[in-house]
Amino acid sequence: MPTIQDVAARAGVSVATVSRFLSGQTVRSADAVREAVDALGYRPDVAAQAMRTGRHSAVGVIVPDIGNPFFAAIVKGLAQGIPDGGLHMLLASSEESAQLEARLLADLDSRVDGYVLAPVNEQDRLPLELVRRGVPVVLLDREVDGGEDCDVVLVDNAGGAASAARHLLDLGHRRIGVISGPANTTPGRERREGFLSVLAEHDVVVEPGLDLVGDFLEESGRRLTEQLLALPERPTAIFTANNQMTVGALRALQAASVPVPDEISLIGFDDLTLGGLLQPPLTCVVRDEVRQGRTVMELLVERLGHARLAETPQVPPRRVVLETTLLVRGSTATPRQEA
Amino acid sequence: MPTIQDVAARAGVSVATVSRFLSGQTVRSADAVREAVDALGYRPDVAAQAMRTGRHSAVGVIVPDIGNPFFAAIVKGLAQGIPDGGLHMLLASSEESAQLEARLLADLDSRVDGYVLAPVNEQDRLPLELVRRGVPVVLLDREVDGGEDCDVVLVDNAGGAASAARHLLDLGHRRIGVISGPANTTPGRERREGFLSVLAEHDVVVEPGLDLVGDFLEESGRRLTEQLLALPERPTAIFTANNQMTVGALRALQAASVPVPDEISLIGFDDLTLGGLLQPPLTCVVRDEVRQGRTVMELLVERLGHARLAETPQVPPRRVVLETTLLVRGSTATPRQEA
DNA sequence: ATGAAAGCGCTAACAA
DNA sequence: TTGTTAGCGCTTTCAT
Numbered sequence: 001m002p003t004i005q006d007v008a009a010r011a012g013v014s015v016a017t018v019s020r021f022l023s024g025q026t027v028r029s030a031d032a033v034r035e036a037v038d039a040l041g042y043r044p045d046v047a048a049q050a051m052r053t054g055r056h057s058a059v060g061v062i063v064p065d066i067g068n069p070f071f072a073a074i075v076k077g078l079a080q081g082i083p084d085g086g087l088h089m090l091l092a093s094s095e096e097s098a099q100l101e102a103r104l105l106a107d108l109d110s111r112v113d114g115y116v117l118a119p120v121n122e123q124d125r126l127p128l129e130l131v132r133r134g135v136p137v138v139l140l141d142r143e144v145d146g147g148e149d150c151d152v153v154l155v156d157n158a159g160g161a162a163s164a165a166r167h168l169l170d171l172g173h174r175r176i177g178v179i180s181g182p183a184n185t186t187p188g189r190e191r192r193e194g195f196l197s198v199l200a201e202h203d204v205v206v207e208p209g210l211d212l213v214g215d216f217l218e219e220s221g222r223r224l225t226e227q228l229l230a231l232p233e234r235p236t237a238i239f240t241a242n243n244q245m246t247v248g249a250l251r252a253l254q255a256a257s258v259p260v261p262d263e264i265s266l267i268g269f270d271d272l273t274l275g276g277l278l279q280p281p282l283t284c285v286v287r288d289e290v291r292q293g294r295t296v297m298e299l300l301v302e303r304l305g306h307a308r309l310a311e312t313p314q315v316p317p318r319r320v321v322l323e324t325t326l327l328v329r330g331s332t333a334t335p336r337q338e339a
Numbered sequence: 340m341p342t343i344q345d346v347a348a349r350a351g352v353s354v355a356t357v358s359r360f361l362s363g364q365t366v367r368s369a370d371a372v373r374e375a376v377d378a379l380g381y382r383p384d385v386a387a388q389a390m391r392t393g394r395h396s397a398v399g400v401i402v403p404d405i406g407n408p409f410f411a412a413i414v415k416g417l418a419q420g421i422p423d424g425g426l427h428m429l430l431a432s433s434e435e436s437a438q439l440e441a442r443l444l445a446d447l448d449s450r451v452d453g454y455v456l457a458p459v460n461e462q463d464r465l466p467l468e469l470v471r472r473g474v475p476v477v478l479l480d481r482e483v484d485g486g487e488d489c490d491v492v493l494v495d496n497a498g499g500a501a502s503a504a505r506h507l508l509d510l511g512h513r514r515i516g517v518i519s520g521p522a523n524t525t526p527g528r529e530r531r532e533g534f535l536s537v538l539a540e541h542d543v544v545v546e547p548g549l550d551l552v553g554d555f556l557e558e559s560g561r562r563l564t565e566q567l568l569a570l571p572e573r574p575t576a577i578f579t580a581n582n583q584m585t586v587g588a589l590r591a592l593q594a595a596s597v598p599v600p601d602e603i604s605l606i607g608f609d610d611l612t613l614g615g616l617l618q619p620p621l622t623c624v625v626r627d628e629v630r631q632g633r634t635v636m637e638l639l640v641e642r643l644g645h646a647r648l649a650e651t652p653q654v655p656p657r658r659v660v661l662e663t664t665l666l667v668r669g670s671t672a673t674p675r676q677e678a
Numbered sequence: 679a680t681g682a683a684a685g686c687g688c689t690a691a692c693a694a
Numbered sequence: 695t696t697g698t699t700a701g702c703g704c705t706t707t708c709a710t
Binding site: 681688 | 696
Binding site for chain 1: 704706
């Protein structure tokens, strides 16, 4: 690998001139330097640049589960949001473990200029510690307590869940099972509250046995749906608060040979890859995951730029809430029998 | 951020001693150093280490499409294959573009110690150039021409496709549509050849109009299936060579209201997230994607270790071929009518 | 506009 | 076993 020294020698200038040329400054010997760079195939050593400047042209991304197609779509969006050259993404999966998340964050510390984080829970202190240290951070899909100082890109969890609830009410459902996510995560909390509050407005009571909390993983969706099916009086509809739990619910319903939507209606938050091809096609609250990822990266890149130029030291924190859409397909219908 | 100097000062030793302690050598003042490290919360600066040693404790991963759930599963496996601490994954998506792949590779050059690559095509020269430079590389799911010197983790593409062909023949199909991937990719080429060779053995001719080549993306699966459906004499079965094209085929079949498997049987290579919940559930050739990813990372880590120790300069290249399994579900059946 | 030179934090000779 | 020190490749003063 040629170094900046080699380039300088070949171009007959000092290393300082080459460095200036590379950083875009006007240099008398620009042509000669360019020639040398091309001829030698010179590429600056990122480690040396990082050591000297403290900047790494890399961002750390920690998602809870990279195997989840939802986060795969998000990551695709993140990649799209990266400007043309040189900025890289260090990806890690916390597997929903606060401990692992902390370790990953520590490991990434001297490698990246900023972070995209989907914190394991809202009590997570780490993201704000970073922000206080002046490190650019954008929260992805999940907030943290007291996180007003931190950029975040959410979706309208409460609104989306509310539209799901209204849809079921409109169809005539009154006995509804809710499978939500961990109460200490933003989507877990907001979707449950958004859903339940609409029911409450319409004087529909969700008894404890129908108000279940899962962990966003497929297995818990399956187990909790089985639990609902074992009830003396089954619900006529079920709301599942994320894609994986919806899959679990589908498996449980299929295993129990419960016809959907004839016997039980099912509505999910977030679409499935094949949601539209299921029989019946899944009714769900959808959003543009790729766009969400792209938005996150755009915010982060902007903040990195400010950090680099040390300009406007205080970029006000931004809170972006993307819309959700109710996608009515075939898995919801009027309840077969009223109580 | 405290430096090694700070630690040395606090522990009352030289920086060399601290460095030795950190690298695991036995040091008389171990306790004092440990105390200083902990008290200061010292973490070595990776950039400085990289500059000094040339090692980055990071690997570059380039996949063709991170939004594809298949690669998401692979990446999950890669993450699992990373040993406990410190090794990081720089992830990028080539979007099946050779040009972008080349740029990404160049960008990653001074940031990583090795690569996981799923080359855009088999004529790709870049992976072997890296290998010749002594850079550890493991190819993922795709080989390159003359790549005998390079580790690679494949699945039994030909065998899996052959089992799909045999399954259709056993059911009595003789007029079969094949939607394969680009002929210059390993899975594209091997799956088509494996499938067709079994048909040929049984004197089943696949006329040109039934032998279609797609690009592994959903849209091409849809389009080519439509093409098959527009034939004067439709096939009684279709084989799709990857997950995304299977999705496209499903959409086309559904859009055309073609009953599966009554009218046309469908068999895919690789399962879909909800493959088992479709109506009918998808018959397909499956493999363990997570395990494949894990295996790739294990090979790479091993090679990195050798490179680091400069021991056994020539670790022989390894070629791992993982098995596939034919998963017979409901989307294949005997053809309705014989010609 | 340019060059000389310091120094970022660390590791590995080398000397003791 | 330990400390001293050179130097990895780069950017950025500071002179000129």
